[in-house]
Amino acid sequence: MDYYSTKITALIEELSRLPGIGAKSAGRLAFHLIGMPQEDVDRLTDTIQKAKRTVRYCKECCTLTDSEICPICASPQRDHAQIMVVENTRDLAAYEKTGKYNGVYHVLHGAISPALGIGPADIKLKELMKRLQGDVDEVIIATNSSLEGETTAMYLSKLIKPTGIKVTRIASGVPVGGDLEYIDEVTLLRALEGRTQL
Numbered sequence: 001m002d003y004y005s006t007k008i009t010a011l012i013e014e015l016s017r018l019p020g021i022g023a024k025s026a027g028r029l030a031f032h033l034i035g036m037p038q039e040d041v042d043r044l045t046d047t048i049q050k051a052k053r054t055v056r057y058c059k060e061c062c063t064l065t066d067s068e069i070c071p072i073c074a075s076p077q078r079d080h081a082q083i084m085v086v087e088n089t090r091d092l093a094a095y096e097k098t099g100k101y102n103g104v105y106h107v108l109h110g111a112i113s114p115a116l117g118i119g120p121a122d123i124k125l126k127e128l129m130k131r132l133q134g135d136v137d138e139v140i141i142a143t144n145s146s147l148e149g150e151t152t153a154m155y156l157s158k159l160i161k162p163t164g165i166k167v168t169r170i171a172s173g174v175p176v177g178g179d180l181e182y183i184d185e186v187t188l189l190r191a192l193e194g195r196t197q198l
């Protein structure tokens with residue numbers, strides 16, 4: 001027997017598809033949404049729709065942005081010959097928060113994982129290799145120190161080395177399996193400063 005209206009059940013189902021939202025949280029959120037004033041709900045759905053329609057990949061670094069080229073890639077103050085490769089936009093944000101990195105980025109949107117069937121063609125690797133045809137001095141690999149992150153780092157270094165461009169890997173001050181976005185700025189900076197050549 002269905003205790004709720006079918007519309008609420010549908011809402012709970014949709015919400016529980018979101019990452020980190022279990023059935024219980026989805027139920028709580030659904031009832032909260034239903035209890036909200038109509039205008040607040042309209043603003044929320046409108047914001048989601050606008051973000052989804054407007055946000056796209058930067059043509060240079062593939063980070064998520066509102067414009068064709070993101071502000072970092074568009075900045076003449078940044079060192080465009082130094083590219084830090086990260087797994088996602090949240091990792092980019094973590095390094096930006098330190099305020100100490102002056103190069104540019106490349107966002108892969110994932111990591112190679114044979115176990116999950118994610119291969120090199122499934123992440124933004126082609127786009128990176130194309131950028132390396134330009135004027136690049138160093139590629140800093142800042143993928144996570146998870147199995148997938150390490151696999152990706154190894155794959156990248158093998159791919160880039162023949163081009164003669166310096167390839168470095170951030171130090172393993174970052175705990176194994178740790179997501180970059182959860183690590184404090186001091187550790188991030190130490191990892192960056194202690195990077196080693198591959």
Ligand code: ZN
Pocket residue numbers: 058059060061062063069070071072073074
């Ligand atoms: Zn960019």
